[in-house]
Amino acid sequence: MHDIASKARLRADLLARRAAMPPEDRAAAGRSIRDALLTVPEVEMAGTLAAYVSIGTEPDTRGLLFALWKRGTYVLLPRLLPDGDLDWASYEGPDSLVPGPRGCLEPSEPPRGPDAVASADVVLTPAVAVDRTGMRLGRGGGSFDRALARVGPAILTVAPLYETELLPTLPSEPHDQRVRAVVTPSEGFVRLG
Structure with a gap:
């Protein structure tokens, strides 16, 4: 129980810090993260990349x-399923996105099934924080933990973070999935583990 409570406190603190960031700082961070990711060899060579709409x-x-x-x-x-799992569909440009559950934008293309993420060469995953071993703190719903559990060990999994969100250690639970890298505005792409 200790880990659940400490994760909730840490998540709330980190989300409050994000909310306090000036919008122009968040926008600049997003551009830096984009530019760093576009030069990562695995991303440059990826035929299929699974990601999410922030x-x-x-x-x-x-x-x-x-x-x-x-x-x-x-x-x-x-695409968020009623049970909290994720289905996947192709992105066909900004006009292909439609409103989904919980304020998310989702692709309007036909769903390819929850296992489609396993075909990706790179998986970009949201995180509130990641530690130096790759342990990821998400929003608490477990949707991306389920998706990451379907991804093979050789596939690059990477979480975009703000500067203060790469931490020495994080509390974890057995179902939590690690990522293999993060990208931050100042450090760029960082392999973990």
Whole structure:
């Protein structure tokens, strides 16, 4: 129980820090993260990349999604299922996004099933924080933990973060999934583990 309570407190603190960031700082961070990710060899060579549409104060992914799509990468985005799991569908540009549950934007293309994420060469995953071993703190719903559990060990999984969100250690539970890298505005792409 200790880990659940400490995760909730830490999540609330980190989300409050995000909310306090000036919008122009968040926008600049999103551009830096986009530029760093576009030069990562695995991302440059990826035929299929699974990602997500950022919402609220998350590091912006919209510019990255558009850039990947324009250069011909096949981008899969999640569709939230009623049980909290994620289905996946293709991103066909900004006009292909429609409102989904919990304030998320989702692809309007036909769903490809929850296992479609396993076909991705790179998986971009949201996180509130990540520690130096790759342990990821999400929003608490477990949707991306389920998706990451379907991804093979050789696949690059990466979380975009703001500067203060790469931490020495994080509390964790057995179902929590690690990521293999993070990208921050100042450090750029960082492999973990």
